[in-house]
Amino acid sequence: MNGTQWIIFILIIQVIHFLGTWKLYVKAGRKAWEAAIPVYNAIVLMQIINRPKWWVILLFIPIINLLMFPVVWVETLRSFGKNSLLDTWLAILTLGLYIYYVNYFVEDVKYIENRDIHPKTALGEWVSSIVFAIVAATLVHTYLIQPFVIPTSSLEKTLLVGDFLFVSKFHYGARIPMTTVAAPMVHDTLPILKTRSYVADVDPATYKTSVWNKLQLPYLRLPGFKKVKRNDIVVFSWPADTVYQFFKRQQGVRKPIDKKSNYVKRCVGVPGDSLTIKDGYVYINGEKTVLPYRAKPEFLHTVTVDGQFSNAAIELLGRENLSGNVIRVPNSSLQQERATEVIQAMNLEQIKSDTSYTYYAGNVGNQKVKDYLKSEDMNNMALFNLTEAEAKNYTGKDGIASINKFSYKNPDTSVFPQDPAHTGTVDNMGTIYIPEKGKTVPLNIEVLPIYEKIIKEYEGNDIKVNGNQILINGEVANSYTFDQNYYWMMGDNRHRSEDSRFWGYVPEDHIVGTPIFIWMSIDGINDGMSNWKVRWDRVFTTVNGDGEPTSYFKYFLILLAAWFIFDFFRKKKKVDN
Numbered sequence: 016m017n018g019t020q021w022i023i024f025i026l027i028i029q030v031i032h033f034l035g036t037w038k039l040y041v042k043a044g045r046k047a048w049e050a051a052i053p054v055y056n057a058i059v060l061m062q063i064i065n066r067p068k069w070w071v072i073l074l075f076i077p078i079i080n081l082l083m084f085p086v087v088w089v090e091t092l093r094s095f096g097k098n099s100l101l102d103t104w105l106a107i108l109t110l111g112l113y114i115y116y117v118n119y120f121v122e123d124v125k126y127i128e129n130r131d132i133h134p135k136t137a138l139g140e141w142v143s144s145i146v147f148a149i150v151a152a153t154l155v156h157t158y159l160i161q162p163f164v165i166p167t168s169s170l171e172k173t174l175l176v177g178d179f180l181f182v183s184k185f186h187y188g189a190r191i192p193m194t195t196v197a198a199p200m201v202h203d204t205l206p207i208l209k210t211r212s213y214v215a216d217v218d219p220a221t222y223k224t225s226v227w228n229k230l231q232l233p234y235l236r237l238p239g240f241k242k243v244k245r246n247d248i249v250v251f252s253w254p255a256d257t258v259y260q261f262f263k264r265q266q267g268v269r270k271p272i273d274k275k276s277n278y279v280k281r282c283v284g285v286p287g288d289s290l291t292i293k294d295g296y297v298y299i300n301g302e303k304t305v306l307p308y309r310a311k312p313e314f315l316h317t318v319t320v321d322g323q324f325s326n327a328a329i330e331l332l333g334r335e336n337l338s339g340n341v342i343r344v345p346n347s348s349l350q351q352e353r354a355t356e357v358i359q360a361m362n363l364e365q366i367k368s369d370t371s372y373t374y375y376a377g378n379v380g381n382q383k384v385k386d387y388l389k390s391e392d393m394n395n396m397a398l399f400n401l402t403e404a405e406a407k408n409y410t411g412k413d414g415i416a417s418i419n420k421f422s423y424k425n426p427d428t429s430v431f432p433q434d435p436a437h438t439g440t441v442d443n444m445g446t447i448y449i450p451e452k453g454k455t456v457p458l459n460i461e462v463l464p465i466y467e468k469i470i471k472e473y474e475g476n477d478i479k480v481n482g483n484q485i486l487i488n489g490e491v492a493n494s495y496t497f498d499q500n501y502y503w504m505m506g507d508n509r510h511r512s513e514d515s516r517f518w519g520y521v522p523e524d525h526i527v528g529t530p531i532f533i534w535m536s537i538d539g540i541n542d543g544m545s546n547w548k549v550r551w552d553r554v555f556t557t558v559n560g561d562g563e564p565t566s567y568f569k570y571f572l573i574l575l576a577a578w579f580i581f582d583f584f585r586k587k588k589k590v591d592n
Contacts, residue, residue: 018233029053035115036060039095043126064090065132073150077192077232078157078199082150088114090132095124153199158189158237163250163530164540169280169506169514170248172311172402174530177540178553180279182250184528188239193232194271203274217268219257231271234524243502243526245285245299246307248558251504252525253278254473255518272524279530280514281310284503286451292444292516294422295509308561312507315421316401317341317366317376321414323394328413332399338510339398342379342390343372357384364423376421400510431519434464441509441516450497450520458485458495466495473522474498499523530558 033051040050043063050056057071064087073083088111092102097117105113117124134140156162165178174180184190197213198205205212216225243249252275257267283297283304284290291298295314298304306312315338320328329337346368348354361384363375376398379385398421401409406418422442430439439445447465448456456466460483470487471478474497479486486492501520506512515521536553539546555568 020229021232025053029056032056035112035118036091038118039063039091039114039124039126042095042124043128060087060091063126064094065130066090076154077195078197079150079153081196082146082153082199084111086146092117093127094130095126097124149199156200157184157192159183159185161528162534163277163279165279166541167511169508169512171508171511172313173281173309173507174248174279174533174558175536175538175550175553177537177550178533179535179537180530180558181532181534182528183531185237186239186241186529186531187243187526188236190273190524190527191232191235191237193234193273195230195232196227197274202277203270213271213274215271215274217270219267219269222269228271234272236524243282243285243529245282245288246304246310247282248279248530249282249502249504250277250279250527250530251502251521252276252527254521254525275525277527278504280504280506280512281306282502283505284449284515286449286500286502287454288449288503289446290449290503291446292439292442294420295442297505306507307559309559309564310507311402311404312509313400313402313511315339315376315398315510316406317419317421318397318399318409318415319417319419320395321416324397325414328415331409331413331415332401336400337397338400339376340378341366341374341376341393341396341398343374343393344388344390345372346370348387348389349373351387354388357388359425362425364425366421400508430516432464432467436461437464444516449503450501452497452500452523455494455496458492459483460485468519469497469501469522470495473520473524502526532557533564 029051033056037047037050040059040063041047045059045063049059054071057074058068061068061070070083070087074080074087085107088106089103091114092098092106095117102113134143161182161184163180163182165174165176165180168176194213194215196215201212203212204210211217214227215231216222216227218225222228252272254275256270256275284299288299289301291301295312296303318332342363344358349358358375361377361379363377363379366374366376368374374393374396379388379390384390399418401418403420406420409415410418423440424443426438426440426443428435428438430441430444431437437445450456450466450469456462458466460480463480463485467478470476476487477489484491487495500523502523503515504521505514505516533553533556536550538548538550551568552566553564554566555571556564556566
């Protein structure tokens with residue numbers, strides 16, 4: 016729905032409320048017309064049910080209002096003597112329409128002016144406490160801070176697999192939930208049940224016309240106190256997410272923006288930047304990016320040892336960092352007529368060449384190809400994923416003769432925008448412009464693949480191509496003006512990260528927040544609980560800042576102990592008095 020449609024929808028709700036409650040307003044000593052005035056009628060209703068006026072605010076906060084409406088329905092009935100368990104269930108199961116029955120057909124209903132609002136049973140007290148605990152937690156979770164766990168190694172060395180984070184939503188301004196009918200405190204899946212936690216049509220064939228999807232709110236963000244800056248670590252909704260359930264082959268779905276899977280990467284390009292990638296390094300507006308001190312980017316390196324790899328060398332480099340094989344091909348074999356074609360077909364990437372051999376990253380599994388090229392697997396060379404500092408420090412240790420940075424240079428269409436006219440590699444990409452809201456770019460057949468997804472998917476336009484002519488919403492277009500800002504996100508672990516190099520720009524309406532605090536860190540989080548090991552040096556550390564991370568866990572324990580001591584003596588003093 017757009018803004019106008021939502022105003023109409025809210026007015027319809029007001030009419031439904033008026034028709035179902037005006038007689039009850041009168042019986043409570045109010046005027047019938049007071050049930051018809053938007054917002055004011057809610058304030059009056061809070062007075063009738065003897066609840067605080069600030070509850071009205073909760074009725075207009077997405078997701079929170081789904082919890083509050085049933086509470087208000089039940090409280091309204093109880094204010095007119097309908098206290099039974101049956102009355103409560105009828106109110107909830109009829110979505111409040113049971114109030115219509117009480118309003119029109121129960122003649123002897125009377126308003127209880129000085130009703131005791133405290134639950135009369137232990138169960139009622141417990142339910143009341145649970146409901147408002149969920150309301151408070153949902154407010155914090157949705158608009159302030161959300162817990163998050165690092166599941167992959169895309170930011171390894173900076174953020175580790177098994178880091179449990181607090182993600183701030185108020186730094187950039189909390190995004191108002193767009194999916195209005197959803198379970199609180201969960202993202203896109205209900206625990207245990209493993210089903211969707213929200214109501215929406217995700218079928219690619221019908222999602223645009225579905226009545227359910229008309230309930231979606233337009234994008235709106237609360238004011239923040241900072242903008243996304245270059246090199247910020249950012250949590251965002253994965254733009255390319257069509258996964259119904261991870262690790263299970265199913266037809267792709269079209270999720271609402273706020274129910275797409277959450278990703279965390281480093282923002283390396285902001286609106287208005289021109290970005291280039293050379294040998295794995297990011298260049299912004301022609302200048303090489305300088306990363307923060309805590310950023311420890313990892314790249315592929317060719318490691319050469321004396322003799323063969325020893326266990327000591329592999330342990331030093333890290334078995335989990337082993338990333339590829341190295342082969343060598345006699346230069347004489349490369350003189351054969353179809354040698355270049357075979358090399359390309361096998362996706363072999365040249366590392367270096369000497370007078371006798373050329374060395375490649377990759378594998379040749381086909382014996383006929385191996386015989387044709389006379390290729391050999393190198394027992395003293397391999398690719399490892401390392402930081403540049405590690406590469407420098409490990410050289411000369413445990414038989415390691417040399418470590419040299421490696422990058423992919425053979426261009427293909429596996430990287431954004433997956434188009435033959437714009438080829439590249441994960442380590443080398445040509446210059447692209449990162450769109451800024453309100454800016455206009457020339458549009459032609461050559462650049463269309465770069466901006467097509469923005470125009471069609473993110474900004475909701477219809478695109479057709481007729482020869483060399485581009486039509487947007489039926490009109491010929493030679494330029495395009497962007498409706499929102501876009502960002503370029505990449506992992507610090509350059510060769511173990513699925514990021515903007517594959518699926519392109521991240522729209523501003525996909526931004527969730529920024530990690531600010533690591534409250535727990537578990538090594539081996541994906542290896543079963545018996546293999547878990549707490550990284551105590553990372554517990555209660557900040558994500559950003561200068562210098563090495565410092566754990567504040569011991570200070571937290573000291574404060575906690577001080578509180579318990581204070582509380583003990585406070586209670587003891589009360590008893591003595």
